[in-house]
Amino acid sequence: MDTETNMNNSNQEAIDNYLLGRTSRQEEIEFESKIDTDQSCLEQYVFTKYLKEELTAVNDMKAQMDLWENETKMENQNRWVRNYMKWIINSGIAAILILVITFINPSNNNIERYDLDSLCNPIMAEYGDYPDLSTIKNNVLDHKFDMALDKIDKYILQKEYVSEGKQNNVFADTLLNIDLGETKNQKNDYLQWLKALCIIGKGQEKEALSILYELSNNSILYKEKADYLINKIEERER
Amino acid sequence: MTIAWNSIVRKRTKEEYSDAEYLLGLANNNVSIQNTLYKNWRKYFDDNYRSLFFGIDDSKTEIIQNTYLELWNKVRLKRIYVIDGVVIGSNGKPFTAKLMTYMMSIALIQHKEMVRKANEIIYIDDLIKYSDTINSESSSCNAIDYLQVESIENSPFLDNTAEQDMREIVSRIISSMSPRCNQILTSFYYEEKDLDTIMADIQTFESKDALKTSKNKCLSRLKESAKSEYYRYLNS
Numbered sequence: 177m178d179t180e181t182n183m184n185n186s187n188q189e190a191i192d193n194y195l196l197g198r199t200s201r202q203e204e205i206e207f208e209s210k211i212d213t214d215q216s217c218l219e220q221y222v223f224t225k226y227l228k229e230e231l232t233a234v235n236d237m238k239a240q241m242d243l244w245e246n247e248t249k250m251e252n253q254n255r256w257v258r259n260y261m262k263w264i265i266n267s268g269i270a271a272i273l274i275l276v277i278t279f280i281n282p283s284n285n286n287i288e289r290y291d292l293d294s295l296c297n298p299i300m301a302e303y304g305d306y307p308d309l310s311t312i313k314n315n316v317l318d319h320k321f322d323m324a325l326d327k328i329d330k331y332i333l334q335k336e337y338v339s340e341g342k343q344n345n346v347f348a349d350t351l352l353n354i355d356l357g358e359t360k361n362q363k364n365d366y367l368q369w370l371k372a373l374c375i376i377g378k379g380q381e382k383e384a385l386s387i388l389y390e391l392s393n394n395s396i397l398y399k400e401k402a403d404y405l406i407n408k409i410e411e412r413e414r
Numbered sequence: 415m416t417i418a419w420n421s422i423v424r425k426r427t428k429e430e431y432s433d434a435e436y437l438l439g440l441a442n443n444n445v446s447i448q449n450t451l452y453k454n455w456r457k458y459f460d461d462n463y464r465s466l467f468f469g470i471d472d473s474k475t476e477i478i479q480n481t482y483l484e485l486w487n488k489v490r491l492k493r494i495y496v497i498d499g500v501v502i503g504s505n506g507k508p509f510t511a512k513l514m515t516y517m518m519s520i521a522l523i524q525h526k527e528m529v530r531k532a533n534e535i536i537y538i539d540d541l542i543k544y545s546d547t548i549n550s551e552s553s554s555c556n557a558i559d560y561l562q563v564e565s566i567e568n569s570p571f572l573d574n575t576a577e578q579d580m581r582e583i584v585s586r587i588i589s590s591m592s593p594r595c596n597q598i599l600t601s602f603y604y605e606e607k608d609l610d611t612i613m614a615d616i617q618t619f620e621s622k623d624a625l626k627t628s629k630n631k632c633l634s635r636l637k638e639s640a641k642s643e644y645y646r647y648l649n650s
Contacts, residue, residue: 188630196606215566222571223584223637228603230585235604237486240445241479244452 187217191224292317295373295401298366309363312370321374328371332364365395372405381409430454433513434496440489441496452482458514459521466518467525477528480589481521487585491578527590570644571637583643587636595632602629 193199194207211218296313312331315324368387375384384405391402431439431447439447459478463470470477488494493504501509509516570576591599601612609622619625 185626185630188633189626192602195603215572219566219569219571220637223640224633226571226581226584227588227599227633227636230581230588231600231604233490234483234585234588235600237483238479240448241452241482244449245456245475245479247449248453248456 184220187214187220188224191217191221194221195224195228292373295405296370298362298369309366309370312367316370316373316377319377321377325371325374328367328374331367361395362397365391365398368395369398369401372402376405376409381412385409432499433501433509434499436513437489437494437496437501440486448486455482455514455517459518462518463521466522470525473525473528477521477524480524480528481517483589484520484524484586485517487582491582491585493578493582570641576644579644579647580640583640583647584636587639587643591632591636594628595636598625598629599632599636 190203190207190210194204199207211221296316298309309331312324312327315321315327368391372384372387372391375381375387388402388406388409391398392406393399395402431450436447436451438444439451456478459474459481463474467477485494488504494509495502501513503509511519566572570580588596588599597616598612601607601615602609607615609625613619613622613625616625619628
């Protein structure tokens, strides 16, 4: 058996050298003629050949699978990091929005301290509102301060109130026996008053003070209201 | 007639293929489709294994990979193939199950096989000890050789018609051989290292002859296992 085992080992060595390309051309020829005649050696050669080829195929596929496995792990890790980052960013955005809505949005604070409904009515309302200024008033009541300011500026610039005032407020003017020039001043004061409300609504109370002082000093009709707001703002300043 | 490959290799918004396309991808060695199949199989296994397997968390990846290897072998060795877009199984009849369901059934068999092999390793280790005892007593045979009973002329390795079967069996037993044999044979035949380098890597062999003997024993054991499995397959 020792001789047989040695022979088998020697055959295996020749097979291995042949399969791994570790033979000279002469050794190759000798080996090929041996497997042509020796069935046992041929069987061992075929088995070893299958084994080598299958080992190579299986190990190549295993290496490929390990690569895919790592890819999957990386993808899962990246997905986790992405989701985590998304969560943090979304939470951050939500927190910032809440802060903005709660503390920064100017339209949400100052003006709510005052009774806007009553403040927006013109002093002369009991003798009829100014229909042409009602959209501006409504904008102020709806907190659309920029839109209202824009309309006020345009109104003043076009000086439409002069001619319209003559047509629309004849009834009020007649009742009060006020000349048209005075009506014009009333509308002008009302526009200035609305403008001051808009500026306060935008959170710029200090900027509104100059208009309010102007009204307090020059408008008999709006002096009381202007003084009321000036006091309120100055109290808050203190 | 098989499906034209050009119709398969097309860009998709979602990486989803039909079962036939997956198998053609395996057969044609399309790495992109293989990658997608592996990842989808992995996800399918992850989603469903808890209802079928118990306590396999440590060997989960091994089962996933062995199952994939088994399917790959079946396709590579044409046990499973595609004709006219229809998947044909090893019995020559069209597949009735979905590919993922089929892979799950392979995984179940793989798992049973792993449990069986775990017991068998103990048996083979006992056998080796027995073999070593006999050798040390200068007996004329060893236990593995003792199992060899058929004549060389009838060897399935010399039967050309059995080549596909034997390749499949060899491929399967490679996946389940002992870690030691795996290390030696992979180093020698796959990495093509010489015995001196393998000795330096493993460091438990005192001589090159001991390593060579160990390698040859592994070969002998694998050959006998392959033959046994082939005869079992013929008789089944």
